[in-house]
Amino acid sequence: MADDCILETRGLTKEFKGFVAVNNVNLKVRRGTIHALIGPNGAGKTTCFNLLTKFLEPTAGTILFKGEDITREKPSDIARRGVIRSFQISAVFPHLTVLENVRVALQRKLGNSFHFWRSERTLDALNGRALELLESVDLGGFADTVTVELPYGRKRALEIATTLAMDPELMLLDEPTAGMAHEDVDRVTRLIRSVAQGRTVLMVEHNMSVVSGISHTITVLQRGSILAEGPYSEVSRNPQVMEAYMGTAA
Template sequence: MSDQFVLETRGLVKEFKGFVAVDDVNLKIQDGHIHALIGPNGAGKTTVFNLLTKFLTPTRGQILFRGDDITAMKSAAIARKGVVRSFQISAVFPHMTALENIRVALQSFEGTSFSFWKSGTSLNKLNDRCMELLDSVGLAEFANTTTVELAYGRKRALELATTLAMEPKLLLLDEPTQGMGGEDVDRVVELVKKAAEGRTVLMVEHNLSVVSRLCDRITVLAQGSVLTEGDYQSVSADPRVREVYMGTANDKAAKAQTTATQETVE
């Protein structure tokens, strides 16, 4: 039965003027799992995320959340049901403190974001929850630090905290470790583990080491379609997955070699 899955897609298709970016994708995300969506560049991962959060409208197919068809819903309504994409509201305000950023997110979630006539003092009741969220991502000591002064990894942690303020039931993480060095990656891995407590996570991630450390189940996309699915051990051993990734790497190497040869000739 579909209601045993937090999220399910059935025959999901997205076409752009004849180009099929997502082709008959069927996902089943189990309650309490951290589920990864991986694949080479151009595989359709971000397009799938945009379909799930209604930044894009499917050409065909269905999206179900806890058995309810949400295909026709708008992104705000989906977020209110508990399907929240990290960094969707995250554009953190650089000249506000970390605590003020969380408070804005909480006001947005509570529907009081336009109550600008209220005094700052009346909003202090939110501060305890703000501090809980900041503490959950290791930023309690930076509560009064202006966001622009935070290191990159800590800004990403603040973005995650603003997302958790929306109280997601299904948290969608789009490349949470992108652009990070080793120490920041380790920090984010631990943050994702904490964020996953009591909720389900679907993540797009390019770093396979991160996927191996975090994910219960992995879906591999290639050219818009599901290539295979399983745990990390079975997926990483699949020769088709190796071919897709190694083929991509070899294509890049060949292109670089061709460019270098052309420059030498010129």
């Protein structure tokens, strides 16, 4: 595998009782890029994400991360390698403060489990780094806010901060702008571009203005198979893509 390819799948397939959700997908994600996975509903995007992060086991095929076969590894093993996923539904603790949410993610550095029983003084040692991460996603002024009180777009920014706390080498973002107002979409798009510096991002995203603005490579899925791949300027002119996806996105 080429040195600039951080993630690769070969013949990745997932069947559910005869239904093929992901069909012989050969994906290559280049290091240091933002790679978007798009397609109509039911195309297999989230199933593909679940396979890559080992929440599902593939029926067939191979997954390689930095040239090493990770196909049979557990989700926790994948995370320790630096492959960290955010979820389509905002996955934060609503009744903790914004700072406490990031601090929970940082506790991974203290060992293999979250030490909720550790002394406040021990956990306070994480506050400096937690505040740095919050500043990086424009949440520095919300550190003491109870998370349930945050606007939706800010919660998604917090989710990205907790993902960054895990020191990801490869970030997998599942529809990071879903359900957002226009101003929140713009903010999170800028945020993704910023946090991608020095990292690789693979994201599922429906908003084509987001995809066209920040993605280096786009892979289009249809019925579980790759329909097209390339830069937006190329993919957006593909007649099959226009019929299968672009036309329905208007």
